[in-house]
Amino acid sequence: xxxxxxxxxxxxxxxxxxxxxxxxxxxxxxxxxxxxxxxxxxxxxxxxxxxxxxxxxxxxxxxxxxxxxxxxxxxxxxxxxxxxxxxxxxxxxxxxxxxxxxxxxxxxxxxxxxxxxxxxxxxxxxxxxxxxxxx
Amino acid sequence: xxxxxxxxxxxxxxxxxxxxxxxxxxxxxxxxxxxxxxxxxxxxxxxxxxxxxxxxxxxxxxxxxxxxxxxxxxxxxxxxxxxxxxxxxxxxxxxxxxxxxxxxx
Numbered sequence: 333x334x335x336x337x338x339x340x341x342x343x344x345x346x347x348x349x350x351x352x353x354x355x356x357x358x359x360x361x362x363x364x365x366x367x368x369x370x371x372x373x374x375x376x377x378x379x380x381x382x383x384x385x386x387x388x389x390x391x392x393x394x395x396x397x398x399x400x401x402x403x404x405x406x407x408x409x410x411x412x413x414x415x416x417x418x419x420x421x422x423x424x425x426x427x428x429x430x431x432x433x434x435x436x437x438x439x440x441x442x443x444x445x446x447x448x449x450x451x452x453x454x455x456x457x458x459x460x461x462x463x464x465x466x467x
Numbered sequence: 468x469x470x471x472x473x474x475x476x477x478x479x480x481x482x483x484x485x486x487x488x489x490x491x492x493x494x495x496x497x498x499x500x501x502x503x504x505x506x507x508x509x510x511x512x513x514x515x516x517x518x519x520x521x522x523x524x525x526x527x528x529x530x531x532x533x534x535x536x537x538x539x540x541x542x543x544x545x546x547x548x549x550x551x552x553x554x555x556x557x558x559x560x561x562x563x564x565x566x567x568x569x570x571x572x
Contacts, residue, residue, distance in 0.1 A: 352495040356471065359524075377555040384526045388494045434527040434563050441562040 344405045348387075350398055355387045358403055362414060365405040369412055371463050378442035379412070379461060385435045386416050386457055389426045402454075411444070411462040417454040426456060472496035474503040482513040489521035492529035501532045508536050508545075515540065520551040530565060537568060548572065 346361045348354045359380040366376045383403070390401050402417040427436050427448070439446055445460040472490035486507050492500050507515060517533075533549070540547050548570045552560070560566040 352493075355494055356491065374555060380524070381526050381555075381559065384493055388526065388528060391494060434530055437563055438527060438559060 339407065342407055346403045346405075347400050348403065349400050350391055352391055355384055355391070358383050358387050361403060362405055365407070366412060369407050369463055371412070371461070375461065375463065379414070382439045382442045382459060382461075383414060385439050386426075386459070389432065389435060390416065390418070390456070393426060401456075408460070411460065413458060413460050415458040416456045418456055419454060472499060474500060476503075476507045476510070482511075484511050484513065484515045486515060486517045487521070488517060488519055491524040492522065492532075493524065493526055494528050497528040497532060500529060501535070504532060504536050505539070508539055512543075512545065514546040514548060517547065517549045518551055519549060519553070519556065522553065522556065525556055525559065527563075530559065530563060533569065534565070546570065 344361065344365050346358065348358060362379045362383045363376045366379050371379065387401075387403075390398075398418050398420045400418075404413075404415045404417065406413045406415075439459070442461075443459045444462050447458045449455045449457070472488075472492060474486065474488050476484055476486045484507055486504065488500070490496070504517075515536075533547075537547055549560075550572045552571060557566070557571065560569065560571060
């Protein structure tokens with residue numbers, strides 16, 4: 333049997349319809365990958381909530397007709413990177429610090445780094461979390 | 468009712484209403500949670516206790532509903548107490564400072 337061969341070049345992608353019933357699937361993706369990388373149960377819970385917060389916000393956007401969005405989970409040297417992508421470039425700066433204070437507080441507290449994109453790429457947000465053990 | 472989420476209440480304890488929440492409260496189940504919790508808030512005049520022994524997951528959608536019901540009850544001078552939270556969920560209440568708003572045991 334092969335030894336654990338999770339690589340920092342692996343990419344696990346999920347395309348979800350813009351529907352609330354599938355946000356739980358996003359959580360399953362992240363918890364599954366995080367478990368493989370070696371995150372502990374508390375860290376996995378953190379990841380699940382942070383991912384859901386972004387999904388919730390994407391679903392609440394009314395300015396575009398996006399039918400789907402993409403979540404990409406990628407092991408990196410010290411943990412995991414999760415990015416959210418959408419083909420519609422109108423979805424930028426989705427969080428408003430005042431209106432979304434609960435969500436923003438939660439994501440910033442649970443993730444080690446959060447980067448919001450406002451350029452021409454498909455990426456909307458990228459979040460990073462480090463794993464305590466060595467990968 | 469969603470199989471991922473269940474809510475029921477018991478109005479038999481004298482003066483107080485106990486609401487039992489089970490499963491996950493997220494964007495998909497939150498409307499049901501809101502409906503039922505508000506329904507419970509209309510019953511009786513005493514405090515409401517939300518027993519979260521079997522609550523597995525909540526995010527800001529659920530927290531927002533708790534805040535909405537808290538405000539409603541406060542107008543009627545009623546309390547809401549949240550009990551038996553998982554540590555990971557207690558952490559969310561702490562991050563958002565909602566542990567200062569709610570009585571949590």
